[in-house]
Amino acid sequence: MRSFLTHLECTACGAIYPADRLITVCPACGKVLYARYDLEGASREMTPEALSKRPWDLWRYAELLPVRDHRHALKLGEGGTPLLPAPSLARDFGFDRLLIKEESQNPTGSFKARGLGVAVSRAKELGATAVAIPSAGNAASAMAAYAAKGGLAAYVFMPADTPEVMKAECRAFGARVVLVDGLINDAGKLVREGAAAYGWFDISTLKEPYRAEGKKTMGLELAEQLGWRVPDAIIYPTGGGTGIVGMWKAFAELEAMGLLDGRRPKFVVVQAEHCAPIVRALAEGQRHAELWADAATIAPGMRVPVAIGDYLMLDAVRQSGGTALTVTDAEMMEGVDLAATREGLFLSPEAGAAVVAARTLRARGFLRQEDEVVVFSTGTGLKHTDLIAAEYPVVDPRAPDPLSGILAAD
Ligand SMILES: *Cc1c(COP(=O)(O)O)cnc(C)c1O
């Protein structure tokens, strides 16, 4: 297995750059760079037959990943997540078939491990010794884990009100944690300054070319799990948008390799009621999304008021015939409750948002009963237990009849 990476290409101005040195955004125009591959060559080696003999992690797609020397791949068990049928939710919502791509089984409990696993591996391969990230939480803990594995110094900048678990994870992995009185974009400014002053490599969302390559493996894996075809719709809780952008790129590459036809799933962007820059830009027919003022939601991964990859997300939604919608914080928690009680899955609020979005779009008639829909469970509910309010009975085991009244209370 070897990488067929050839060069980098700017998604906005088309400029071409060599792939084998550390680089962030396009030096000419400041927009997003994409990794490009010899897809013809890759198609000869990454065949369904060859894949059938490889281990179930994301490195099985080595031909379409940037890491050149496999010994540089930092492995914590990323990728290879299950695609679970959710028959109870399907019945409740009115679908024949509803699937959940359960990304919370990744290292550090979210799909962020895919992007950061590949990006930190590649940064190390290209000589980085210190990496830095602005993050709403999950990206920071994923980066910190891979930096620890690879022996790189890690600096994370996160909003002060990020869930405590995510701060603790970063500390546990040995990262230097800095809390920011602001949101992820404010944290991003500090990372840029630190990168300039101290030489940290900045791994902000879509501000270097390789996180998207890791995220892309969600699309590769989904197509393979469905027997080399795509579903009718993908519902994705959206922040910085690497998931949307990465999967769109994955399907295009698989088509060029002859592994998929030209059909694309409808891409559905789900955002929070009080942080919905992409939903607004789509509704207004804009190519770029303006900064959302006073962004607020209980879902940290969706509290992203501005995204450098806005135009790439909007292209994917438009070209796929998809849509974008908002859900309220209360609806997200309803989604968490439904997935937990009906399917036995404890999801993060972001994933809860995607679950209720499926119901909303079915009710509106945007999705049909016969549509095969994949909901992305991007992160685990285990980091958000503070959002689940509960009171429990306390019993004295030495009392004469400690369990009397328990069943009655139900
Ligand atoms: C980061 C994150 C998101 C948003 O993902 P993007 O690909 O950056 O849009 C959604 N859910 C969770 C749990 C996240 O951590």
Ligand SMILES: [Zn+2]
């Ligand atoms: Zn450019």
